[in-house]
Amino acid sequence: MTTEGGKYIEVEAGVKLFIQDVGSGDPIVFIPGWTFTTEVFSEQIAHFSKTRRVIVIDPRSHGQSTISLHGNDYVTHGADLAKVLETLEVKDVTLVGWSFGCLTIWEYIRQHGVANIKSLVFVDLSPKPLSTNDTKDWVEGSLDDIAAAYTTFLQNSEGQHKFIAGYAKNVMVQRELREEELNWLVEQSLKTPFYIAANLFSAGMFSDYRAEAKIASESVPTLTVVAEHWAEIATAFTQKASPQSKVVVLGGHLMFWEHSEKFNELLDRFEMITQ
Numbered sequence: 001m002t003t004e005g006g007k008y009i010e011v012e013a014g015v016k017l018f019i020q021d022v023g024s025g026d027p028i029v030f031i032p033g034w035t036f037t038t039e040v041f042s043e044q045i046a047h048f049s050k051t052r053r054v055i056v057i058d059p060r061s062h063g064q065s066t067i068s069l070h071g072n073d074y075v076t077h078g079a080d081l082a083k084v085l086e087t088l089e090v091k092d093v094t095l096v097g098w099s100f101g102c103l104t105i106w107e108y109i110r111q112h113g114v115a116n117i118k119s120l121v122f123v124d125l126s127p128k129p130l131s132t133n134d135t136k137d138w139v140e141g142s143l144d145d146i147a148a149a150y151t152t153f154l155q156n157s158e159g160q161h162k163f164i165a166g167y168a169k170n171v172m173v174q175r176e177l178r179e180e181e182l183n184w185l186v187e188q189s190l191k192t193p194f195y196i197a198a199n200l201f202s203a204g205m206f207s208d209y210r211a212e213a214k215i216a217s218e219s220v221p222t223l224t225v226v227a228e229h230w231a232e233i234a235t236a237f238t239q240k241a242s243p244q245s246k247v248v249v250l251g252g253h254l255m256f257w258e259h260s261e262k263f264n265e266l267l268d269r270f271e272m273i274t275q
Contacts, residue, residue, distance in 0.1 A: 033099025037063030078107025
């Protein structure tokens with residue numbers, strides 16, 4: 001674990017977010033997904049901090065941030081992001097959200113617009129993660145599957161452990177994880193207590209940010225990176241929901257970790273065309 005540039009920012013009384021703030025230059029902010037932490041972006045920190053100011057956030061109730069009994073939703077996470085950017089005096093920023101971290105960015109756009117944003121990168125999440133439509137929407141799963149995950153796995157720590165272990169092995173990466181890698185990924189998730197993880201899960205699944213996704217793609221350069229396992233449906237959905245976004249397919253859900261060099265090169269190329 002690296003904590004270079006680590007500091008805490010108080011986003012409200014009694015609630016502090018842990019961030020890493022390293023390097024100098026044009027700012028790029030990384031936001032991890034559901035229950036994950038700054039640590040998953042270690043390769044991005046190492047790469048981009050050579051030429052840019054890199055800020056990585058442990059969202060509320062994640063990682064080293066305060067475990068809060070309130071505000072465990074993406075409306076609050078969006079407001080928290082705004083507070084971090086304001087406190088650090090970050091302007092003209094590139095925002096990179098992974099999975100439910102995308103929801104934080106879309107909520108920030110809902111609250112504050114795109115005036116302070118230079119470019120956007122959304123990593124492998126639909127702006128409407130759940131749908132009961134019979135159409136081929138890009139969703140996390142059927143309503144029954146999502147309900148089963150919530151009621152079966154997210155009611156205690158043991159269930160959360162099983163859920164994230166299964167997800168890591170079957171969805172996040174495309175190779176067999178070593179035992180120490182799997183244990184590390186599970187450990188990241190379990191830093192968020194199961195009762196908060198369940199709240200964040202439901203808050204995320206019932207989100208609908210299609211309007212913000214469309215506004216974003218029409219307003220600033222936008223890149224959407226999707227995993228190979230649902231590339232066709234995710235690409236088609238993105239082209240409809242945010243038609244100006246560039247779409248690239250790469251790896252599994254955790255492609256920036258498993259294929260870090262390819263992912264970093266992808267972001268470098270995207271940033272070059274947005275200059």
